[in-house]
Amino acid sequence: MPSLKQLNQHYQFSMEMHELVQATQEITVMKIQKVRQSALETRKYMEGIFDIFYDVKSAERQMIQKLLEQRGRKRQEIDEETNKKKSVIVFISTNQLFTGDIIAKVFHIFAEEVRKETSEIVIIGKIGKRLFEQAFGDTYHFLYSEISISHPEPELLKPLVSTLLQYQRIDIFEGKYVSLVDQRPVTVNISGETSLMEERSGAAESKRKFLFEPSLENIVTFFETQITATLFRLTLDESRLANLGSRITTLESSLNNLEREVTILERRRKVLARGIQNRKQLQRLAGISCWT
Numbered sequence: 001m002p003s004l005k006q007l008n009q010h011y012q013f014s015m016e017m018h019e020l021v022q023a024t025q026e027i028t029v030m031k032i033q034k035v036r037q038s039a040l041e042t043r044k045y046m047e048g049i050f051d052i053f054y055d056v057k058s059a060e061r062q063m064i065q066k067l068l069e070q071r072g073r074k075r076q077e078i079d080e081e082t083n084k085k086k087s088v089i090v091f092i093s094t095n096q097l098f099t100g101d102i103i104a105k106v107f108h109i110f111a112e113e114v115r116k117e118t119s120e121i122v123i124i125g126k127i128g129k130r131l132f133e134q135a136f137g138d139t140y141h142f143l144y145s146e147i148s149i150s151h152p153e154p155e156l157l158k159p160l161v162s163t164l165l166q167y168q169r170i171d172i173f174e175g176k177y178v179s180l181v182d183q184r185p186v187t188v189n190i191s192g193e194t195s196l197m198e199e200r201s202g203a204a205e206s207k208r209k210f211l212f213e214p215s216l217e218n219i220v221t222f223f224e225t226q227i228t229a230t231l232f233r234l235t236l237d238e239s240r241l242a243n244l245g246s247r248i249t250t251l252e253s254s255l256n257n258l259e260r261e262v263t264i265l266e267r268r269r270k271v272l273a274r275g276i277q278n279r280k281q282l283q284r285l286a287g288i289s290c291w292t
Contacts, residue, residue: 007272011265018258024098025251032180032244039177039241046234050194053223053231057192059212060220087119087169092239093128094149100246102175106185107131110173113187114140119171122164125149149236149243161229169193170228172235175242181249183242190231192223 002010091110093103107128114121114136121142123129129144143163147156164170170191176184212219 003272007265007269011262011269014258014262014265018255018262021251021254021258025248025255028244028247028251032241032248035237035241035244036177039237042234042237046231046238049227049231050190053192053227054194056219056223060216063216085120085167087171088122088164088167089113089119090122090164090170090172091124091128091132092149092172092174092235093123093125093131094239094243095126095146096243097127098247098250099127099243100183100248100250102183102185102242102246103127104131105183106173106175107135109185109187111135113171113173119169120167122160124160147236149240152233152236157233161232164232165225165228167191170232172232174235174239175246176238177241177245180245183246183249188235190228190235192228 089110091107093106113119117140121140122145123132123142124145124147126146132142145156145160147153147160168191170189172188172190174186174188176186178184
């Protein structure tokens with residue numbers, strides 16, 4: 001059984017940890033209040049761009065298919081003639097610890113896609129690299145970047161985007177902020193293959209007709225370069241918001257655990273102190289009885 005001195009030390013340590021976690025939580029709340037509103041407003045813009053991009057790509061596919069039918073060629077032949085690689089999957093994590101469990105949840109769905117061995121792999125953030133190496137070792141080759149998702153360094157962002165633009169299909173695995181207590185792992189396609197933020201496999205081709213000026217090729221090129229780069233930058237903001245929300249949830253859970261521990265320690269301190277006091281009282285009474 002621990003001594004009263006040990007209990008006091010444990011109690012003091014728990015109180016200091018409680019103050020530290022509470023201060024960290026307050027700082028995180030201030031950060032999330034600063035970025036949440038702008039991020040949520042940007043999300044609406046982002047989803048609209050996704051829809052437009054999807055419509056343009058759908059129109060391109062329809063037009064190409066029509067031309068191929070006229071010339072008696074197959075779409076696969078055209079794909080093989082292009083210089084673009086097939087597909088890439090990107091896992092956005094972070095370089096910082098204490099982001100809650102959202103990174104692990106995202107990695108779970110990312111790992112399932114990795115095992116299909118149908119795409120090349122890009123990992124962003126030290127935490128993601130560590131998780132990947134723990135799960136797969138050196139089984140798969142991957143491209144790694146330590147770019148900060150809160151303040152992306154231009155010297156790291158530009159070559160990373162240039163690399164992604166070499167692929168026909170770009171799928172981003174990240175966390176999505178729903179509320180302070182709800183962050184979900186999602187897959188986002190930023191190459192115009194699907195519409196809206198959530199992946200919708202088997203989505204129907206756009207039925208709307210378009211007139212392209214100056215040309216379909218120029219419009220698609222613009223979307224595949226400028227718009228894709230913008231969408232990727234916005235996914236970093238979305239991932240940062242989800243990480244902050246997950247951190248707050250984890251810190252709240254830690255505070256609750258510390259408060260329970262402090263309550264238990266306080267009760268044990270009182271019981272032990274009372275026991276010591278009772279023993280001293282008995283010793284004094286025993287001493288008095290010896291002199292009478």
